[in-house]
């Protein structure tokens with residue numbers, strides 16, 4: 112393989128990694144605070160794509176504004192979901208917590224998928240891109256829509272990391288992640304923090320969906336594969352770890368893109384593209400459930 | 412007290428079975444016979460899934476993948492290798508049993524969401540592999556399967572699926588009412604406590620996985636020769652969502668309620684054809700409401716209310 | 725006479741923390757030994773090693789002359805080692821009687837009917853008879869601890885490991901527990917009792933082992949351990965000791 116093709120794959124891998132990271136970060140944030148895996152995360156991502164499509168293509172909003180609308184809308188949707196379906200767990204209203212959390216978010220995924228299918232039909236939509244054209248670095252050509260979307264994604268991630276590290280809300284999120292009860296004792300409103308975390312996590316998923324919509328198209332099942340990637344990433348990085356999620360995303364993006372060029376039988380390599388990460392997921396979960404970088408969890 | 416409940420439940424069960432046995436005699440449309448037969452297939456999947464989730468407290472998203480694996484096994488064994496169906500379908504159960512055993516063994520220490528993620532990953536890998544291996548499976552075109560009976564009449568299929576469903580339920584019920592069922596419950600409630608009291612946690616968890624996988628595999632094998640085509644979509648996450656909905660709506664803490672949920676939802680799916688995709692939207696709303704407000708499921712609640720009224724009068 | 729259970733140089737680490745640091749210990753058949761030590765001294769960890777929940781990194785553990793390192797907790801329960809948990813672990817959605825049937829039926833030769841009868845008798849003895857059909861979730865904290873006792877009795881073990889059985893228990897109930905423990909012991913069952921309740925420990929045990937930072941700092945009859953300077957230091961001087969280090 113030529114150096115050019117190789118660096119093209121590396122750049123593509125990194126760009127995809129940014130989107131993966133955006134989705135995975137939200138998943139990790141939600142797990143950190145609420146200790147649940149959101150099985151509807153892919154559908155929140157899909158919802159972001161649709162909100163973006165409606166505002167950018169149907170209402171003609173400028174693309175960047177439409178991305179922001181998608182973020183805000185998904186933030187509100189996330190808060191509502193937490194309030195209606197997740198919070199009851201913490202108020203002792205649910206008998207079988209583990210199974211409930213998995214099944215309720217899985218049910219939500221089915222709901223959102225079919226709702227969008229009912230409203231918009233199964234056809235793919237291609238909303239306005241943030242930036243058309245392409246960028247040439249020497250002989251290397253990168254399509255502009257991807258690069259611009261990745262740029263916005265990086266800005267959003269930076270913003271989130273800033274919020275988590277330096278604001279009061281971020282401190283609350285970190286406090287509740289570590290120990291919900293102690294956080295509550297020292298005056299953190301755990302309920303509100305939970306809503307905030309779910310809202311932020313959803314907004315990130317929505318942002319990823321909105322940004323990637325113009326590139327990979329918008330349709331009701333668009334979230335199924337990417338969310339599985341997001342699971343792989345958070346598992347690689349250790350569930351609940353934010354830096355782990357970013358690192359995991361870059362690893363996966365690179366791994367997939369390189370695996371496709373490194374495996375000689377190209378049609379096979381492509382057909383199995385989505386399976387590499389899954390194998391990785393199983394191996395990590397079975398042999399290192401705390402993630403590649405995480406610390407071993409305590410036995411209760 | 413418990414004894415009386417059991418005999419009442421047995422009476423209800425017998426009545427429901429008699430109803431299903433009699434249905435074709437009322438001259439029901441061929442089409443509905445066909446739909447009910449598919450409903451029986453889903454009833455087997457929903458109930459064997461609920462055995463794992465409701466009784467042992469282990470979630471699996473790989474259940475329809477097992478069914479699909481069983482279907483492909485039987486189709487390839489009967490088609491390519493020319494085995495009679497009488498051998499190929501049990502072979503399907505054997506293969507899924509072995510795979511279930513292996514997964515159960517690998518996932519021993521995982522529970523909750525981690526187990527959910529691992530089984531989703533496994534399920535997707537199987538689906539991707541069966542789509543990718545064109546030479547063997549013809550990819551998403553699917554493989555044609557030999558028919559179970561040499562007739563186009565729906566009735567033999569109806570009764571054989573009903574018989575299969577009843578057999579599976581009976582076997583599961585026998586296992587669950589034995590001490591194994593108590594061990595399952597102990598593991599579900601507190602694994603460490605169960606182990607400290609001599610329950611062979613490892614053995615029973617693997618057993619549960621294997622057992623429910625065998626049932627799914629045999630059901631899948633049967634189903635393939637009924638619809639006479641297997642495709643990878645049989646193993647999709649959406650299909651898993653459908654089975655989960657059935658178990659939850661019927662009541663996933665009881666294999667019989669889950670089975671009824673399977674038949675019920677499949678019927679409803681057909682009856683509501685006019686509203687198109689809104690059907691699944693509606694089902695999903697119902698699933699969420701039931702999980703939140705009536706975790707015993709529709710049939711669990713109905714039976715509970717009926718029993719309560721009886722005891723009051 | 726050789727000891728029933730012997731550990732030699734047992735080490736258990738959690739990451740950088742050494743929870744058990746070369747613990748050498750033995751208990752004779754029929755003995756009742758108290759295990760004391762400040763919070764975090766490794767008592768529960770030691771119990772987890774003895775009951776097969778943790779595998780030690782170093783050292784040996786043998787029961788009735790055979791090594792039990794690496795054996796499953798369930799196998800050890802069947803071999804005669806039963807335990808309770810510091811944080812009570814009852815089967816909440818099973819009935820009180822079913823809670824006893826679980827250990828009662830792990831022996832495949834036991835008939836369900838006989839196990840149920842035995843279970844009812846045990847529940848009566850623990851004053852839980854009228855709650856037999858209730859879901860265990862309805863029990864009070866103290867009753868739940870008694871239920872754990874009942875489950876242990878179903879196993880008819882040779883060695884019982886009790887982790888803090890008197891925590892949050894009313895004196896009347898505590899007396900019932902004391903009687904039960906004495907009764908077990910009188911019938912030849914050996915017992916290791918962990919407790920912060922010094923009254924109970926001194927009341928019941930004829931030998932006490934004290935742990936601190938995962939190390940055995942004292943081992944002997946109650947009077948000797950009570951006045952042992954290392955023990956006094958561990959209990960009274962933890963703050964000053966920590967400040968010094």
Ligand SMILES: Nc1ncnc2c1ncn2[C@@H]1O[C@H](COP(=O)(O)OP(=O)(O)OP(=O)(O)O)[C@@H](O)[C@H]1O
Nearest residue numbers: 409410738743761762763764765766767768769770
């Ligand atoms: N699973 C675990 N992972 C990490 N550290 C652990 C684990 N279990 C125990 N520890 C640590 O090992 C040390 C000993 O703990 P252990 O529970 O044995 O103490 P203990 O003597 O039972 O205390 P207490 O009287 O409070 O019950 C403590 O520092 C504890 O934090």
Ligand SMILES: [Mg+2]
Nearest residue numbers: 767768769810
């Ligand atoms: Mg302790």
